Amino acid sequence: MIMFDIDEAGVRSRRGPSLSRHARQRMKDRSIPQSIVEALLDFGERMPGGNGAEVCFFTKKSWRRFAAYLGLEARHFERYRSVYVVVANNGEIITTCWRH
Numbered sequence: 001m002i003m004f005d006i007d008e009a010g011v012r013s014r015r016g017p018s019l020s021r022h023a024r025q026r027m028k029d030r031s032i033p034q035s036i037v038e039a040l041l042d043f044g045e046r047m048p049g050g051n052g053a054e055v056c057f058f059t060k061k062s063w064r065r066f067a068a069y070l071g072l073e074a075r076h077f078e079r080y081r082s083v084y085v086v087v088a089n090n091g092e093i094i095t096t097c098w099r100h
Helices: 021-029 034-043 060-080
Strands: 003-006 012-015 045-050 053-057 083-087 093-098
Touching (some): 021 093, 034 053, 034 060, 034 083
Antiparallel strands (some): 045 053
């Protein structure tokens, strides 16, 4: 879920998901952009991942919702359909991976 910060003037600014150091390194190693992590959190399906964590991933249905949101630009993101993220129970992204 994308969160917003509200400053003293009442202006909302977008704040990305909280990433662990491990998650940042894995995103870099695996060439997974933060925009895909955010899309998974907004559009992806969730299932329990153990120890209170959740796994967020695209199903055919959730991918169609994301693609409909993007419109023609969706074709540029097709390669990321098999990415998933593991989210701790406090909302922090633990890691990012590719399904095989």
